[in-house]
Amino acid sequence: MSEDKVTIKISKDVYEKAKQYIEKYGGFNSVEELVEFVLNEALSEEQGEAQRVYSKEEEEKVKERLRALGYI
Amino acid sequence: MVAMVSKPHGGRLVRRRATGKRLEALREEAKELPKIELPYDIAVDVENIANGVFSPLEGFLVQEDYLHVLYDMRLSNDVPWTIPIVLDVDPDEIVGVKEGDDVALTYNGKPIAVMRVEEIYGWDKKEYAKMVYKTTDTRHPGVAKTLEKKELLIGGPIDLIDHIESRFEKYLLWPEETRVLFREKGWKTIVGFQTRNAPHRGHEYVQKAALTFTDGLFINPLVGWKKKGDFKDEVILAAYEALIKHYYPKDVVVLAVLRTAMRYAGPREAIHHAILRKNFGCTHFIVGRDHAGVGNFYGPYEAWDIFDEFPDLGITPLFIREAFYCKKCGGMVNAKICPHGEEHRLKISGTKIREMLKKGEKPPEYMMRPEVAEAILRFDNPFVE
Amino acid sequence: MSEKEKTRSRYTTVSIPVTLYNRIKELIKGTGFTSVSQYVTYVLREIIAAHEEARYTEPFSEEDKKRIIEKLKKLGYL
Numbered sequence: 001m002s003e004d005k006v007t008i009k010i011s012k013d014v015y016e017k018a019k020q021y022i023e024k025y026g027g028f029n030s031v032e033e034l035v036e037f038v039l040n041e042a043l044s045e046e047q048g049e050a051q052r053v054y055s056k057e058e059e060e061k062v063k064e065r066l067r068a069l070g071y072i
Numbered sequence: 073m074v075a076m077v078s079k080p081h082g083g084r085l086v087r088r089r090a091t092g093k094r095l096e097a098l099r100e101e102a103k104e105l106p107k108i109e110l111p112y113d114i115a116v117d118v119e120n121i122a123n124g125v126f127s128p129l130e131g132f133l134v135q136e137d138y139l140h141v142l143y144d145m146r147l148s149n150d151v152p153w154t155i156p157i158v159l160d161v162d163p164d165e166i167v168g169v170k171e172g173d174d175v176a177l178t179y180n181g182k183p184i185a186v187m188r189v190e191e192i193y194g195w196d197k198k199e200y201a202k203m204v205y206k207t208t209d210t211r212h213p214g215v216a217k218t219l220e221k222k223e224l225l226i227g228g229p230i231d232l233i234d235h236i237e238s239r240f241e242k243y244l245l246w247p248e249e250t251r252v253l254f255r256e257k258g259w260k261t262i263v264g265f266q267t268r269n270a271p272h273r274g275h276e277y278v279q280k281a282a283l284t285f286t287d288g289l290f291i292n293p294l295v296g297w298k299k300k301g302d303f304k305d306e307v308i309l310a311a312y313e314a315l316i317k318h319y320y321p322k323d324v325v326v327l328a329v330l331r332t333a334m335r336y337a338g339p340r341e342a343i344h345h346a347i348l349r350k351n352f353g354c355t356h357f358i359v360g361r362d363h364a365g366v367g368n369f370y371g372p373y374e375a376w377d378i379f380d381e382f383p384d385l386g387i388t389p390l391f392i393r394e395a396f397y398c399k400k401c402g403g404m405v406n407a408k409i410c411p412h413g414e415e416h417r418l419k420i421s422g423t424k425i426r427e428m429l430k431k432g433e434k435p436p437e438y439m440m441r442p443e444v445a446e447a448i449l450r451f452d453n454p455f456v457e
Numbered sequence: 458m459s460e461k462e463k464t465r466s467r468y469t470t471v472s473i474p475v476t477l478y479n480r481i482k483e484l485i486k487g488t489g490f491t492s493v494s495q496y497v498t499y500v501l502r503e504i505i506a507a508h509e510e511a512r513y514t515e516p517f518s519e520e521d522k523k524r525i526i527e528k529l530k531k532l533g534y535l
Contacts, residue, residue, distance in 0.1 A: 005472040008494045012467045013150035021505045252525045384506030
């Protein structure tokens with residue numbers, strides 16, 4: 001059983017464009033798959049950056065030092 | 073097949089100039105067809121469509137596309153498009169014309185194109201003004217012009233059968249020509265500059281700021297309908313020739329005109345201007361403060377913000393701040409790179425420059441290059457009356 | 458139906474997992490995007506355009522090109 005889904009509205013024109021794109025270049029079975037893929041990409045980009053560099057606590061430490069030195 | 077760097081808008085450069093046998097046949101056909109006489113502004117846009125300046129448009133918008141452009145700023149296939157390109161007619165001009173018929177579009181009585189009438193539909197001019205100009209105030213020159221238009225719109229593809237002579241034939245290049253030109257020059261990045269003004273030092277500054285990072289600069293003045301008090305087209309060209317000759321390196325600039333009317337639609341027109349230059353082969357486009365604005369109808373940075381809504385525009389906007397002369401810096405700078413106060417800054421005002429030129433005076437050198445001012449002052453009356 | 462409604466009613470829906478939806482909702486907080494729908498529309502347009510940009514060849518032939526170069530030379534552009 002797949003997990004719960006939620007439906008979101010998108011313009012038909014964009015949907016059609018996405019469908020044509022898939023037909024042309026393949027790689028996805030449906031517009032939904034493509035949407036899921038790009039959203040996951042967006043998430044992993046965002047988190048990849050944050051996680052690779054430092055945790056929230058570490059970031060706070062860095063900020064404190066910058067503040068102490070007068071940079072921010 | 074010739075590979076190129078930048079792609080025309082919508083993926084394909086439109087060409088709807090009839091040639092050879094087809095041209096002969098259409099010219100013959102046009103003699104017998106119902107005729108619609110076009111005003112100059114629309115006639116030149118017919119030629120723009122035929123030569124791919126408005127790619128991917130192949131004619132005047134049909135209703136579905138018209139409504140999409142009006143409300144979504146996109147064609148019905150989702151391609152960005154912000155200014156409706158429409159043909160307005162009076163019912164009595166098209167008596168007996170049905171959808172599916174051909175009509176001849178004439179200018180000064182001479183057929184210039186054959187149009188396949190796909191659709192005849194009504195439109196709400198006030199709604200058009202509200203959406204495109206964000207106002208229905210008739211003091212806005214675009215609104216006033218829109219409200220004077222005729223009651224019906226007709227949409228459908230056109231085929232060009234004649235060229236409209238220009239006073240500026242030498243400066244009239246089409247997208248397929250500039251695309252070849254840029255490639256022959258070996259340019260990969262080309263920044264487009266839209267203008268309806270003779271160049272002052274501020275314009276020169278933004279152009280050169282952009283040109284520092286691109287291979288070439290495409291200066292593309294609009295010639296056509298302008299409001300009273302604007303520089304005449306021939307003056308703008310003479311002024312640019314002087315500027316390029318004296319202050320630009322050889323072989324980094326192309327100067328060519330675009331015959332189309334200013335709409336003064338601010339942010340929407342900024343996107344429109346960028347799309348047109350993309351079709352000419354530009355990869356970048358300079359968007360000015362209050363680009364294509366008029367009076368106080370638009371906020372100073374509205375024309376910058378609107379680009380956020382178009383991740384798929386296919387041309388990179390360059391937002392360059394207004395330049396001024398700073399006595400402390402000792403040169404042309406902008407607010408982002410100059411730390412000094414207002415008291416050190418000499419603003420360059422287009423209005424002031426025009427006032428001085430009107431009196432036959434040369435503006436100070438920090439405002440306008442002397443060679444440019446001289447070129448302008450050689451005309452008896454450099455301004456639109 | 459007004460003119461505006463005619464175009465506005467042209468929407469369709471796609472389903473995505475709830476967890477993904479919630480994470481995106483979190484991601485776009487404070488970014489100017491007002492809904493997940495709006496964000497999805499934006500990224501779809503962006504990715505499709507970026508992909509298609511690279512694939513293009515001019516439609517004109519070598520003869521066209523020669524003719525154009527001749528004209529450009531005559532006008533002094535080349």
